[in-house]
Amino acid sequence: MGQFGLGQSILRTEDQRFLTGTGKFTDDINLAGQAHACFVRSPIASGTINSIDLEDALQSPGVLKIITGDDIKAAGLGTMPNKFPLKQANGSPLVEPPRSVLAQGVVRHVGDPVCMVIAETLAQAQDAAGLVYVDYDEHAAVTSTANAADPGQPQVWDQAPNNTCFDWEMGDRAAVDDAIAKAAHVVDLTLINNRIIVNSMEPRNAIGAFEDGRYVLYTTSQGPHNLKNQLAENIFNVDPAQVRVVTPDVGGGFGMKIFLYPEQPLVCFAAKELGRPVKWNAERSADGFVSDDQGRDHVSKIKLAMDSEYRFLGLKVHTTANLGAYLSNFAPFIPTFAGSQMLAAVYTTPHIHVEVKGVFTNTVPVDAYRGAGRPEAAYLVERTIDKAARELGVDVAEIRRRNFIPEDQMPYTTALEATYDSGKFQRNMEVAIERADRDGFAERRTSSANDGKLRGLGLAYYIEACGAGGGETATLDVDNSGHVTVLIGSQNNGQGHETTYKQIVAARLGIHINDVTIVQGDSDIVLTGSGTGGSRATSEGGTATSMASESVLEKGRRIAGHAMETADGDIEYEDGVYTVAGTDRSMSLGEIAKAAMDAANLPEGMEPGLKAAEFFKGPAKTYPNGCHVCELEIDKDTGSVEIKRYTVVDDFGTVINPLTLAGQVHGGIGQGLGQALLESTVYDEESGQLLSGSFMDYTMPRADDMAQVDFTYFEDAPCTAIPLGVKGAGEAGAIGAPPAIINALVDALSDYGVTHIDMPATPQSLWQIINGAGRAE
Secondary structure (H helix, E strand, C coil), X not given: CCCCCCCCCCCCCCHHHHHCCCCCEHHHCCCCCCEEEEEEECCCCCEEEEEEECHHHHCCCCEEEEEEHHHHHHHCCCCCCCCCCCECCCCCECCCCCCCCCCCCEECCCCCEEEEEEECCHHHHHHHHCCCEEEEEECCCCCCCCCCCCCCCCCCCCCCHHHEEEEEEEECHHHHHHHHHHCCEEEEEEEEECCECCCCCCCCEEEEEEECCEEEXXXXXXXXXXXXXXXXXXXXXXXXXXXXXXXCECCCCCCCCCCCCCHHHHHHHHHHHHCCCEEEECCHHXXXXXXXXXXXXXXXXXXXXXXXXXXXXXXXXXXXXXXXXXXXXXXXXXXXXXXXXXXXXXXXXCEEXXXXXXXXXXXXXXXXXXXXXXXXXHHHHHHHHHHHHHHHCCCHHHHHHCCEXXXXXXXXXXXXXXXXXXXXXXXXXXXXXXXXXXXXXHHHHHHHHHCCEEEEEEEEEEECCECCCCCEEEEEEECCCCCEEEEECCCCCCCCHHHHHHHHHHHHHCCCHHHEEEECCECCCCCCCCCCCCCCHHHHHHHHHHHHHHHHHHHHHHHHHHHCCCCXXXXXXXXXXXXXXCCCCEEEHHHHHHHCCCHHHCCCCCCCCEEEEXXXXXXXXXXXXXXXXXXXXXXXXXXXXXXXXXXXXXXCECCCCXXXXXXXXHHHHHHHHHHHHHCCCCECCCCCCECCCCCCCCCCCCHHHCCCEEEEEECCCCCCCCCCCECCCCCHHHHHHHHHHHHHHHHHCHHHCCCCCCCCCCHHHHHHHHCCCCCCC
16 A cells, blocks of 8 residues: 555645745735725615715825726626526526626625725725715615515515525425325424524635736635636636636635635726736625625425334425525525435435525625535434434434435435435444443433533434536646646645645555645646535546546556567556566656657657646535534533534545545534534624624634544445545535534423524523523424
8 A cells, every 4th residue: 555555644745834834825925016905895785876986085195096886887897697597496597686796886785895996005995995985875675584585575686576586496296295194293393504604714815917918816716717717708708818817725715715706806807907916805804704605594494204103204395595685606506406405315205395495685695605505404304303203202313223225225316316326324323323322321411410511412414415526637747757746626725635636646656745746726727627616626636636647657658668678568567666577677757757758769659748637527426424423511500512522423435544534524513513503693684784793793613612523434335436436525524513413402401392493502592591581492
């Protein structure tokens, strides 16, 4: 296997530059002569712009230009696209209102960009922005997900009656209704999947330039090519060759940095207008909280039908999904195909029907956030099953045992037409229960009670669909020293791509991991790419890298055979050296690369250079899955929660690097914990103001909120669709954690008659339940 073989725990090579402060993020880039931008954003959630007075601002020191929606309209800039043209249940297209990069006559959420102020310095731009006077007629706003489509609510868009963007369905409605009518038991649940403000460590930013007739954008993102194409095709209406996008190191994305935002085309437009670069960095409260795409925000009503033996007969779900004021790039996809298909979960439910209504509100747009629909589905299913078990007096593990898809039925096609290729669901749960010492829980609960604490244990099983997207091309180039450079279109934003890809190349070529360089993030150097999202960097990008490594090996073998005047089949390769079998004649990988530069050393028809490019697109989705068991205590005096034990047993297929895998799982659990216990996005229902608009009002999870995670994984059910056997792991922790934690809270509060509590279960809400001031439901 070697020191850097697949399956080895290698420290992340990129961490050295991050820990020593030598990483290069977008804010570290400063272009000669750059100006600085600041945005005037709407202070109201809904209103008409009567006029914009720029006179005082234009006379402010250092101001170079102020751009308004009228300027954008006059310049003929296009609108920001919805990239997922969903069809409604009746076959008609969804309602797709235009989204300008600056407001044109109407503002639709607090933070909607109205003007762009450019000055010599950031301080001057900020001072001038404070002098822009916008006269608004304020309108009534709608923020409530549950009520947005009710008759009489304020309208966000005239073309979307009752604020409805789409009404979509999947599954067999009649069969589910029949199953419910004939069921021995039917359990109902209404739950909220709370809205999340992403708050990546690195805020959004953008630097625009116009060089040699080309738009150049430096920006934090999850892949430059998606942005490049939208800028060319949708905004500037130019040939894609006239746009370059560069993304250096990225400080977290979590889905939020996939999408095109108004500031990105605007800095490019301003740079062309001024003839000099323009730089913008988001301020956390002034920009990020009110303009970064947010996540989740669903209200769902569920019915689960069971027979007399508690076997599932049918599942009926109606979800209202808040889209915000505008359609972000992939917003319609998240609550529909991305999430709803996974409502089958890991169970043999024969009939499922789901209806999703997407609604507009006067809030920040909503799009993909870590897991992107699959956490919402897992939370819905696992909370409903837990409520059914408790309501019917059945053990929460036993009800799952009776309904798990057996491993001997793989591949298995669910009622929603997802085909799982492999999985050992019951085995994983049994191991998780054993490692969590569920048998010893009663004794620990008694001990907690003696200390005045409420102790609860909750488990949840998750499965997600990921690993297949637009495909990825990896290009490998070996230089004269034997050093390998890999060009690939995914984008590392904290997952450890560089180490993973290096490890694959090192293992395939038998070289040191330090002899591999990974290049990402520049659309002029890496010509194609699907970016990062959907836990597919390793399944698609890693497979392409492995394939390109094998192609380089084979090309090198042919060159070695030609150079050493022997048949290709007589050439052996090991640890970076080609050898003629049974002799001491050999050439190193670097020597082969050097020879490959001269056509005279090559077999006839072979192109010079030791280089190969391979494309791989996952032929089917992968289905990572696993069981989370959470044990926690609630302090009755304060309502505060302490996670006492946390156990995870996962199936990620083949594992490339156990250390980075564990890091992904731990990070995902932290974000899931944040949603379950802490993160509360609150809009005032009357004014539409974001009340949780800073870290004074919005609680992020901290290290001391977490417990040590007991993490186990199995590799005995590899993905059959991916040559590497991997299933994807980046989002899994955030999928399994929320239902496991809420199930544990409900267990802890069971003596208070609690059968459900919505996220976030804050200390205040828990204290109110314990002290009789809150509602159990």
